[in-house]
Amino acid sequence: MKTNVAVFFGGRSVEHEISVISALQAINAFDRSKYNIIPVYISKQGRWYTGPLTLDIRNYKDMRHLTENSEEVYMRPEYGDFNLYRSNPSGGLFSKKNPVYEELHVAIPVLHGSHGEDGMFEGLLETIGIPFAGCDTLSSANGMDKITMKMILSAEGIPVVDYVWFTDKEWLSNKEAIMDKIEAKLGYPVIVKPANLGSSVGIGKASDRRSLMEKIDNAEKFSRRIIVEHMVKDMMEINCSVLGDCDDYQTSVCEEPISKGDFLSYEEKYGGGSKAGMQSSEKRIPADIPETMSDEIRKMAGETFRVLSCHGVSRVDVMVDRSDNKIYVNEINTIPGSLSFYLWEETGITFMQLMDKLVELALRRKRETDRKTFTYDANIFAMGGGVKGGVKGAKGSKFGHR
Ligand SMILES: Nc1ncnc2c1ncn2[C@@H]1O[C@H](COP(=O)(O)OP(=O)(O)O)[C@@H](O)[C@H]1O
Ligand SMILES: [Mg+2]
Structure with a gap:
């Protein structure tokens, strides 16, 4: 029997289109003698669609045509129910059409950015209990938030650049004090970032107080942190x-993305709009650096993956300060563009083998998780003594100390 693998992509994110490209690349890479692939496209509105039209990049130009001619589907947030249901089993309640579109065995989120790479979607999959590839809820959330990630890495002795962080409310109520703090701790120039976006959206460079204020005012529109x-x-x-x-x-081997400006812009990363997408953006593989440096970066990337408890395939981006050759971890992408297949190919693992490995890892984690104890079968309510005083009493009783 073939394994039914659902690939989820699109989603409510500024990286929606990039996710479509990454997912279609991944779908094409699967060994079809082993897997039955079910594409699940999540629209920008958050609705799920499947069907043959979702497999061709050209169909994404006309969203209305795509969604009207695809099957809208959903999953129930019920533990153990791995069915993908039709949203509209045509013909009403007594229709002969099976309301179940397909039973899934494994889910592979190929969602970049918000509501997909940040733990939200992973939380849904964990609630359902379906085996899935990639980071779990905790590591996705920790990896996505640039502040939390840096706190964890520095606590574990992994070098990151100095930073100052604050909330939008703190900013709006005390701009001068925050800028004083930034100037005292960091000086200029600085890079301003919303904590949890991707693809350089909302990111800016500031070289003086005036531009600092401007860049933070802009970043604040995108994120609360x-x-x-x-x-x-x-x-x-x-x-x-x-x-x-x-x-x-x-x-994997290291790559060096080539930037034309101060930092890689959205257009630089994904411009061209071709199907090759991220593959075609300029990069050097393997990076032209001494072996000792590449070994150090690989070690640091592995450590970053380990301390964040990651799973599946991630990409760790580092910055090398050319003035003193110091290396800093900039960020981790827990669902990297193109799933980083081009780096694995250079390392000796084909795209097909990469997808095999992701499925295998998903199934292994499920077996390991299932061995843990989450509940006790004994029903405390049915035990002698009961819960006297009803629900109210529970507050002041032992339950309060859970
Ligand atoms: N501290 C920094 N110093 C210099 N350049 C930076 C710094 N942080 C980010 N950049 C540049 O900005 C780009 C985008 O920042 P990054 O943190 O990777 O955000 P994103 O999640 O949007 O990719 C990086 O690829 C790099 O070119
Ligand atoms: Mg980046």
Whole structure:
């Protein structure tokens, strides 16, 4: 029997289109003799669709045509129900059409950015209990938030640049004090970022107080949490992918993305609009760096993956300060563009093998999780003594100390 693998993509994110490209690349890479692939496209409104039209990138130009001619589907947030249901089993209640579109065995989220890579979607999959590839809710959320991620990495001794963080409300009520703090701790220039977006959206460079205010006012429109970082002026970016789980992982060769400006813009990363998408953006693989540096970066990437308890395939982006060759971890992408397949190909793992590995990791984690104890079968309500005093009493009783 073939394994039914659902690939989820699109989603409510500024990286919606990039996710469509990544997912279609991944779908094409699967070994069809082993897997039955069910594409599940999530629209910008958050509705789910499947069917043959979702498999061709050209159909995404006319969204109305795509959604009207695809099957709208959903899953129930019920533990153990892995069915993908038709939203509109035509013919009403007594229709002969099976309300179940397909029973899924494994889910692969290929969603970038908000509501997909940040733990929200992973939380839904964990609630249902379906085996799925990639980071769980906790590691996705920790990896997505640039503030939380940096706090964890620095607590674990992994180098990150100095930073100051604050909330939008703090900013709006005390701009001068926050700018004083940034100037005292970091000086100029600095990089201002919304804490939880991707693809350079809302990111800006500030070289003086006036532009600092402007860039933070802009970043604040995108996120409730903002981070301002020391800017590495003469910087080389290097990326390295990690595959496995936090107890057993391997690292890929390094790549050097090439930027034309101060930092890689959205257009630079994904411009061209071709199907090749991220693959075609300029990069050097393997990066032209000494072996000792590449070994150090690979080690740091693996450590980042491990301390964040990651799973599946991630990409760790580091910055090398050319003035002193110091290396800082900039961020982790827990669902990287193109799933970093091009780095794995250079490392000796084909795209098909990468997808095999992700399915295998998903199934293994499910077996491991199922061995843990989550509930006791004994019903406390049915035990002698009962819960005297009803629900009210529970507050002041032992239950209060859980
Ligand atoms: N502290 C920094 N110093 C210098 N350049 C930076 C710094 N932080 C980010 N950049 C540049 O900005 C780009 C986008 O920042 P990043 O944190 O990777 O955000 P995103 O999640 O949007 O990719 C990076 O690829 C890099 O070119
Ligand atoms: Mg980045």
